[in-house]
Amino acid sequence: xxxxxxxxxxxxxxxxxxxxxxxxxxxxxxxxxxxxxxxxxxxxxxxxxxxxxxxxxxxxxxxxxxxxxxxxxxxxxxxxxxxxxxxxxxxxxxxxxxxxxxxxxxxxxxxxxxxxxxxxxxxxxxxxxxx
Numbered sequence: 001x002x003x004x005x006x007x008x009x010x011x012x013x014x015x016x017x018x019x020x021x022x023x024x025x026x027x028x029x030x031x032x033x034x035x036x037x038x039x040x041x042x043x044x045x046x047x048x049x050x051x052x053x054x055x056x057x058x059x060x061x062x063x064x065x066x067x068x069x070x071x072x073x074x075x076x077x078x079x080x081x082x083x084x085x086x087x088x089x090x091x092x093x094x095x096x097x098x099x100x101x102x103x104x105x106x107x108x109x110x111x112x113x114x115x116x117x118x119x120x121x122x123x124x125x126x127x128x129x130x131x
Contacts (some may be wrong), residue, residue, distance in 0.1 A: 003053045004093070004115075010049025010083040014041055016075050016101075033073040038099055038107050039065055045081040046095040046111050060093060060113040061121065067109030073101040083111075091115040 014020060020037040022028030027036050043062050050060060073079055080100045087094035091114050099107035 004050050004085070004088060005053075006085055006088055008049055008053070008085040010045045011080065012041060012045040012048065013078055013080045016073055016077050016079060018075070021075070030072075031075055033077075033079060033101075033106070035069045038069055038079070039067055041079065041081045042067055042083070042097045042099065042107070042109075042111055043113075045083045046085075046093075046097065046113060049083050049095075050085065050093065050113075054115065057118055058115055059118045059121075060115055062111065062113050063092075064112035065109070067097060067107055067111065069107050071101070071104070071106040073106055077101045077103075079106065086110075 016033050018024055018031070020033055021031045022034040023031055025034035025036050027034045047060055078101065081097060083095045083097045085093060086096050093113045093115065095111045095113070097109055097111055098105065
C-alpha cells in the first residue's frame with residue numbers, strides 16, 4: 001500500500017497575514033493566529049510529510065485532532081509546524097505535532113489520518129448528495 005515508515009517528519013511554515021487571523025476565520029474577534037488556521041497548518045504538514053510515499057491514487061484524510069493552542073501569535077510572525085509520524089496501524093497514521101512562532105512553542109498535540117483510495121473516497125462523499 002505504501003512505503004511509509006515511522007519517524008517520518010514534516011515541516012511547513014506560514015507568515016501570519018490577515019488571512020490566518022481569528023477575525024478572518026470567524027473563530028474570534030482578534031487579529032492573531034486563529035486556532036482553526038493553526039490546526040489546518042498541522043494537518044497539511046502531516047499530510048504532505050507522507051503523501052510522496054503513498055502509491056499512486058492513494059491519499060490520507062484527517063480523522064482526529066487533539067492539539068492545544070498555547071500562546072497567541074500576532075500578524076507578521078512566522079509560524080513553523082513540525083510533525084513526526086509516531087504510530088502506524090495498518091491504514092491509520094498517528095502524528096505528533098509542535099508549532100512555534102518567532103518567540104517559542106505555541107501549540108502541540110496529536111493528529112490522526114487514514115490512508116484511503118482517493119477516487120473511491122471522493123465517490124463515497126459525492127454519493128451523499130445524490131440520495
